[in-house]
Amino acid sequence: MRSLSFLLSRRWILFLATVLLLSWVAWMLGQWQFHRLDDRQESNAIIERNAHAAPMPVAEVLSPEHPLDAADEWTHVTATGTYDVASTVVVRYRTRDGVAGVNVVVPLVPASGPAVLVDRGWVATDNRGTTSADAVPDPPAGEVTVTGWVRVDAEGDSARVADQSTRAINSVNIAEALDLTAHQGFVVLDTEDPEPETPLAHSGLPEMGNGPHFFYGLQWWFFGLMAIGGFIWLTIDEVRGKKRPARPGRRRPPAQRVR
Structure with a gap:
């Protein structure tokens, strides 16, 4: 050794x-x-189980008192009410394919009960961070029936709301900023009836790959x-180098004198 x-x-x-x-x-x-x-x-298993079932009333999934359970995320729901356009909130920094844009969140207010925050989709903008809620296309007027998928609220500093804009959707923060009673969690839009004059790009379901x-x-x-x-x-290699015998050096023949 x-x-x-x-x-x-x-x-x-x-x-x-x-x-x-x-x-x-x-x-x-x-x-x-x-x-x-x-x-x-x-x-993926939660999405596969919840997203493709027939839509159910949003009040059976969301509640103003309790946050959405993660096991119920992506449940397909339906809701009817009137959009509160004045309370529109833009979600900044939502780039798609290199194009700057924002997502548009509008409270849907039913005839009775708490409002539902609806992420209506994405719209391209000139910049990513300063777009006003007044600059986005309006939703359908009057009573609207929507279908979509419920999502869990985002957390952290990015979910803070200021000047009706945010970087991530948190229903509690948005409801407080708008002085609004709303369900906890939000709905990612699938369809609107009637349809808007200017439709937005829907987010849809995420990719299901691993x-x-x-x-x-x-x-x-x-x-x-x-x-x-x-x-x-x-x-x-170090052990082999230590065991390898050193090679004798070649002896140079003595130089011959020039007579």
Whole structure:
């Protein structure tokens, strides 16, 4: 075992510690990707179960007192009321295919009961951050029946509301800003009856694929194995180098004197 004594040197100990750290990081990143895959598959199962059923009254899914349960997200619902155009809120920084735009959220107020926040869709704008609610196309006038899918509220600083604009939809924040009683959660529009003069681009259902998480996870684990394999190979090469006998140097013939 004397041939492996070099592993106790400071240089090799630091080298081994670095390899182990990198391998651990690669393992954790791989695990993170596989956890994301599990979350994606769980979300797809919820969408598949809820989104394609016949629409049900929105009051049976949403409530003004309780947030929407994640298991009920993407449930297909219907609601009837009148759009409160003066309370329109724009959702900034919603770029599509490189084109700046905003999403348009308008409260739908029924004859009785709390309002429903409806994300009517996307419209292109000249810029991403300063579009006013007055600059977006109006929804249909009078009584309107909508169908769509319920969504869970966004959280965090991006959901703050100022000047009837926000970066993410949170029904509680919007209702407080508008002094409005509304259901918690919101509806992503599918259809409107009657249809508007200027329709917006609907968001629709998300893609149902699993994404690249599985292959990304395998890649991170492969990088970790490569780091360990590289350390083992360099260790073996060092041992072989110590065991290899030194080559004798060639003796140059003595120079001849010129007579």
